[in-house]
Amino acid sequence: MMRTSFAILAAIIPLTFTFGASVENLLPRNTTQKQDLSPAQCCDGLKRILDPSKVLLPGSPEYAAQEASYYSGEQVLQFPVCRVAPTSPEDVSSIIKFATTSNCNFAVRSGGHMNWVGSSNIGPEGFTIDLEDMKQIELLDDSKTVSISPGLTWADVYTFLRPHNLHTAGGRSSHVGVGGFLLGGGISFLSLEHGFGSDNIINYQIVLADGSIVNANEAERSDLYWALKGGSTNYGIVTRFDMVTFPLDQMWGGSLYYNISLGPTLLDYLVGFTERLAVDANGLFALSIAWNAADNDYLIWSPNAYLAPTPFPSPLYDGLEEIPTVRDTMRITNLVSVTDEINMSSPGGSRTQWFALVFKADATLPWDIYQKGADIMAPFLGKEGTSWALTLQPINVGMIAAAANRGGNPFGLTEKDGDLFLLLISIFWTDPEDDGKIKATTQDFLRWSTDTAKQRNLLNRFIYLNYALDTQPVLASFGDENVRRMKAVQKKYDPKGLLKVWKGGYKLDEL
Ligand SMILES: Cc1cc2nc3c(=O)[nH]c(=O)nc-3n(C[C@H](O)[C@H](O)[C@H](O)COP(=O)(O)OP(=O)(O)OC[C@H]3O[C@@H](n4cnc5c(N)ncnc54)[C@H](O)[C@@H]3O)c2cc1C
Ligand SMILES: *[C@@H]1O[C@H](CO)[C@@H](O)[C@H](O)[C@H]1NC(C)=O
Ligand SMILES: *[C@@H]1O[C@H](CO)[C@@H](O)[C@H](O)[C@H]1NC(C)=O
Ligand SMILES: *[C@@H]1O[C@H](CO)[C@@H](O)[C@H](O)[C@H]1NC(C)=O
Numbered sequence: 013m014m015r016t017s018f019a020i021l022a023a024i025i026p027l028t029f030t031f032g033a034s035v036e037n038l039l040p041r042n043t044t045q046k047q048d049l050s051p052a053q054c055c056d057g058l059k060r061i062l063d064p065s066k067v068l069l070p071g072s073p074e075y076a077a078q079e080a081s082y083y084s085g086e087q088v089l090q091f092p093v094c095r096v097a098p099t100s101p102e103d104v105s106s107i108i109k110f111a112t113t114s115n116c117n118f119a120v121r122s123g124g125h126m127n128w129v130g131s132s133n134i135g136p137e138g139f140t141i142d143l144e145d146m147k148q149i150e151l152l153d154d155s156k157t158v159s160i161s162p163g164l165t166w167a168d169v170y171t172f173l174r175p176h177n178l179h180t181a182g183g184r185s186s187h188v189g190v191g192g193f194l195l196g197g198g199i200s201f202l203s204l205e206h207g208f209g210s211d212n213i214i215n216y217q218i219v220l221a222d223g224s225i226v227n228a229n230e231a232e233r234s235d236l237y238w239a240l241k242g243g244s245t246n247y248g249i250v251t252r253f254d255m256v257t258f259p260l261d262q263m264w265g266g267s268l269y270y271n272i273s274l275g276p277t278l279l280d281y282l283v284g285f286t287e288r289l290a291v292d293a294n295g296l297f298a299l300s301i302a303w304n305a306a307d308n309d310y311l312i313w314s315p316n317a318y319l320a321p322t323p324f325p326s327p328l329y330d331g332l333e334e335i336p337t338v339r340d341t342m343r344i345t346n347l348v349s350v351t352d353e354i355n356m357s358s359p360g361g362s363r364t365q366w367f368a369l370v371f372k373a374d375a376t377l378p379w380d381i382y383q384k385g386a387d388i389m390a391p392f393l394g395k396e397g398t399s400w401a402l403t404l405q406p407i408n409v410g411m412i413a414a415a416a417n418r419g420g421n422p423f424g425l426t427e428k429d430g431d432l433f434l435l436l437i438s439i440f441w442t443d444p445e446d447d448g449k450i451k452a453t454t455q456d457f458l459r460w461s462t463d464t465a466k467q468r469n470l471l472n473r474f475i476y477l478n479y480a481l482d483t484q485p486v487l488a489s490f491g492d493e494n495v496r497r498m499k500a501v502q503k504k505y506d507p508k509g510l511l512k513v514w515k516g517g518y519k520l521d522e523l
Pocket of ligand 1: 119121127143192199248
C-alpha cells in the first residue's frame, strides 16, 4: 500500500512542477544567499571557468581511467556528474571559488587510496576534483628540500629522487598518492627516526576556502601549518608540499614469509625489535597475518626495510635469521623496487573495510585479536575474493619524539605513551551482496578489539587517520585541546564555513 502511494506521488510531482505549481514548495532549497546549481549545472559552470578539456564526462576514456584508479572497489563505482582535472594552483583556486559560491558539492582525489566509500569520490550529487595532472616536482635549497605536487604517486617521487641519492618521508607502496598520505600524517620507512611524513613538511602551498593561494610554514601562518599536519579535508586543497630530503643510496629490503604457527614467536620478536629501535631506527620490521586463499590457511608476511645496504644489521635484527621462513625476497636493492613489491602484495579494486587501533607494544593482544578475527571471518572466507589481514607495526618513542622536535602535530601522542603498536585490520570482498554482513562484522570486530585492549589497559586513544574506518572518531582521538586548536584555525581561515560543500575525509564540523 505505502509503496504504491509513494510511487504515485513520485510520478505526480514532476508533472506538477512542469505545469508551474508552487515550485518553492516542491524544492526546499534555500536560495536566498547562495546561488544553488544542480550538479549538472555545476559541471557546465566548470567548463566555462576552465579550459573545457579539463572537465571529464562519463563515457570518456579519461573519466573511466580516473574512476578505475581508486583502490576501494566501492569508490570505483561512485560516478560523479563530472571529474575535473586542474593543472595549476590557479585552476584549483577557480574551482574552489566557483564551487563555494554556487553551492556545488565536490570530493578531492590525489592517489585515490583511501579505503572508505565517499572519502575521495562522490556520486551523482557532485563532482570530483582529481589532482592527477598536478605532477610538478623539483629540488630546492641546494637539494635539501623537494617540492612535490599532489598528483604524484610516491613511486614518481622516489624515481625522481633516486639519481640524486635522496629519499623523503613518503609512502611505502608505489601507487599511494602524495596528497592523502601527507594530510593524514603518513608513515614512511624514515618515520621511526624522523616522525610522520607530515612532520617532515616545511611548507604547504594551499588554496583556501575563498580561493586565495597561500603558504603555511613555521614563519607564515604557523597555526595553519601545525593543523595541516593532520588536517584531512578541513582547510583547503594543498597544491604543493615542500619536504625535507635525506640521503639514500642502496638499501636492504623485501619480504619474509612465515608459517602461521610462528605467530606468537614473531609477535614477541616485534616487541624486542621495537625496543631496539631506541639504538638504531633505520629499519622497519612489520607483520601482516593474512588469509591466503591459495593455501586455504593463514600466512605471515613481514615487509622489511633497512636504509643501508646491510643484511640483518645488528643489534636491530639480532635473532631474526634463526626464525625459519617459507619464502624470502630480502635483497640489497633500491627503494622503488621495495615499494613496488609492497604495491604488488596489496592490489586494489576490492571492496574494503579497514580499521586502525593503537596500543602498548604487547605480543599477546594482537594474537588474540587475530584469533577473534579468524573466528568471525570464517563464514566468509570460502568465497572467492574474500580475505582479511591483521597488520602490525611499531610507533616507537623515537618517532613520537622526532615529531615534537619538528614543531609538533595535532595527533596528541607524547613520549609518555611509550612504545606502541599500530594495528591495521583490512577486510576485502567483491560481492556487493555481502556489504551489509561484512560491514556489520567489521563493526563487531572493531568493538571487540577496542574493548579487549581497554580491559587489558593497553589501549592508546590515538586513531591513525590513514588506516581508519569512516565511522571511527579519528579527529576526536587527537584530544580535546588539539581539536579546539584545529577548530580555531578552521574558523580563522574559513570563517563562513564555505568548505562545507567539500565531502569526504574527516570533518571538524562533525565534532
Ligand atoms: C596499498 C596501500 C599502501 C599504503 N601504505 C601506507 C604507508 O606506507 N604508510 C601510511 O601511512 N599509509 C599507507 N596507506 C594509507 C594511505 O596513506 C591512505 O590511504 C591515504 O589516504 C592515501 O592517500 P591518497 O592520496 O592515495 O588517497 P586519496 O583517496 O586520494 O585521498 C585521501 C584523502 O585526502 C584528501 N586529499 C587528497 N589530496 C589532497 C590535497 N592535495 N589537499 C587536500 N585534501 C586532499 C582526499 O580528499 C581524501 O579525503 C596505504 C594504503 C594502501 C591502499
Ligand atoms: C536561508 O539562508 C539564510 C542565510 O544563510 C538564513 O538566514 C535563512 O533563515 C534561510 N532560510 C530558510 C528558509 O532556511
Ligand atoms: C604450517 O606448519 C604446519 C606444521 O606446523 C603445517 O601443518 C601446515 O601445513 C603449514 N602451513 C602451510 C600453509 O604450509
Ligand atoms: C601497483 O598496483 C596497481 C594496482 O593497485 C597496479 O595498477 C600497478 O601496475 C602496480 N604497480 C607496480 C609497479 O607494481
